[in-house]
Amino acid sequence: MGDVVIVGAGPTGLWLAGELRLGGATVTVLEARAERDPNSKALTIHPRTIEILDTRGVVEPFLAEGVRIPDGHFGGLPDRMDFAALDTPYPYTLALPQARTEELLEARARQLGATIRRGCRVTGLAGHGVVLESGEVVAARYVAGCDGVRSTVRAAAGIAFPGTGATTWGWLGDVVLDAPPEGGVATIAGPRGGLMVVPLGAGVSRLVGADPSTARPQWPGELTLDELRATVRRIAGTDFGMRDPIWLSRFGNATRQAATYRRGRVLLAGDAAHQHFPTGGVGMNVGIQDAHNLGWKLAAVLTGRAGDALLDTYHEERHPVGAALLAHTRAQTALMTAYTPEGQALRALLSGLITTAPDMSRQLAERLSGLDVTYPTGRRVGNLSFPDGTTLFQRLRGGRHVETEVGLVRPDGHLAHPPGGGARIAGQPAE
Numbered sequence: 188m189g190d191v192v193i194v195g196a197g198p199t200g201l202w203l204a205g206e207l208r209l210g211g212a213t214v215t216v217l218e219a220r221a222e223r224d225p226n227s228k229a230l231t232i233h234p235r236t237i238e239i240l241d242t243r244g245v246v247e248p249f250l251a252e253g254v255r256i257p258d259g260h261f262g263g264l265p266d267r268m269d270f271a272a273l274d275t276p277y278p279y280t281l282a283l284p285q286a287r288t289e290e291l292l293e294a295r296a297r298q299l300g301a302t303i304r305r306g307c308r309v310t311g312l313a314g315h316g317v318v319l320e321s322g323e324v325v326a327a328r329y330v331a332g333c334d335g336v337r338s339t340v341r342a343a344a345g346i347a348f349p350g351t352g353a354t355t356w357g358w359l360g361d362v363v364l365d366a367p368p369e370g371g372v373a374t375i376a377g378p379r380g381g382l383m384v385v386p387l388g389a390g391v392s393r394l395v396g397a398d399p400s401t402a403r404p405q406w407p408g409e410l411t412l413d414e415l416r417a418t419v420r421r422i423a424g425t426d427f428g429m430r431d432p433i434w435l436s437r438f439g440n441a442t443r444q445a446a447t448y449r450r451g452r453v454l455l456a457g458d459a460a461h462q463h464f465p466t467g468g469v470g471m472n473v474g475i476q477d478a479h480n481l482g483w484k485l486a487a488v489l490t491g492r493a494g495d496a497l498l499d500t501y502h503e504e505r506h507p508v509g510a511a512l513l514a515h516t517r518a519q520t521a522l523m524t525a526y527t528p529e530g531q532a533l534r535a536l537l538s539g540l541i542t543t544a545p546d547m548s549r550q551l552a553e554r555l556s557g558l559d560v561t562y563p564t565g566r567r568v569g570n571l572s573f574p575d576g577t578t579l580f581q582r583l584r585g586g587r588h589v590e591t592e593v594g595l596v597r598p599d600g601h602l603a604h605p606p607g608g609g610a611r612i613a614g615q616p617a618e
Contacts, residue, residue: 199457210486231468253281262522353439365428565602
């Protein structure tokens with residue numbers, strides 16, 4: 188019997204696999220798809236996630252390949268938050284297709300010794316492990332559901348997923364543009380709707396937005412190129428010469444959160460634990476941060492360095508983060524879909540405050556970037572420098588606690604007081 192079966196080989200599951208192997212646990216990742224999805228739902232890697240990559244020594248390819256964007260938007264407002272005010276070595280987001288992010292994370296997980304099996308659809312839970320569509324039982328001491336908003340693991344474990352259904356729909360199109368906007372990038376918003384244009388490389392651009400025509404709970408149907416072209420023309424006055432669609436998709440603002448992130452030997456992370464409108468590009472980042480919190484704890488329990496009670500702190504720390512995520516994505520959705528004259532006035536007012544109220548802009552940027560997360564047991568610690576020339580992020584690369592002048596720092600970069608709210612990890616330095 189293995190230590191952990193992870194269901195889902197997206198960014199959350201792959202990062203969790205690497206963290207578990209770093210901590211000494213055995214891991215099998217099961218993915219229903221036979222091949223990696225070439226269409227990238229996520230493009231944005233936020234500053235806190237870049238820090239996490241640095242604490243494990245794998246940040247360089249992301250920095251080399253990602254496009255650095257020194258600011259960010261809140262709810263599609265035209266005035267953007269300046270990330271230079273953030274207390275981080277990485278005051279920017281990276282634009283990198285999710286498919287490439289997954290490729291890099293999978294390479295890390297495999298290098299650390301994780302087993303990854305594709306074409307394995309999980310249909311339910313067994314007494315110890317999971318059952319595949321083929322009838323095979325993959326046994327493990329713990330099961331981690333990283334299998335998205337329609338999580339089979341969550342449903343099989345009987346974990347409720349309360350929230351609200353969709354009331355409005357956004358759209359996305361990866362297309363070729365014969366007449367792209369100047370610089371390839373555009374943000375346009377008004378009473379007819381809002382859209383953003385972002386180049387993806389190889390002559391392809393992403394158009395993403397929302398408009399009043401689909402502000403209703405009913406599913407509008409599959410998006411077509413003709414519909415996308417007509418919608419973009421209404422909003423922008425041009426369709427930018429779009430043709431040759433690679434991927435057309437819709438997404439709703441259904442907002443839900445798992446009632447618990449842990450039920451016995453079943454744990455949830457990423458989209459299996461929280462669903463929301465993809466405003467600000469935060470979903471993948473919060474999923475990776477879930478996995479970063481869970482990985483060292485579960486590995487410590489499995490290898491006998493901590494008691495089972497440490498796993499309860501995963502829900503205690505990350506569930507409030509998920510609740511805050513849902514609150515601020517709902518707020519952003521309200522701003523993005525404020526098509527009435529009153530809504531447009533509100534957008535203009537708040538947008539102006541981003542440039543004239545620096546404290547407000549900084550707080551919004553900290554929330555969006557993930558740098559504001561604080562746990563009851565301790566706050567995030569920045570990249571401290573040591574007399575020998577090393578930094579905290581470098582010292583965290585072994586996945587163990589690090590003693591510093593400010594206190595004991597957990598493997599996930601937060602202060603321990605002590606770790607696990609009282610659960611001491613065997614072999615860790617004393618505070």
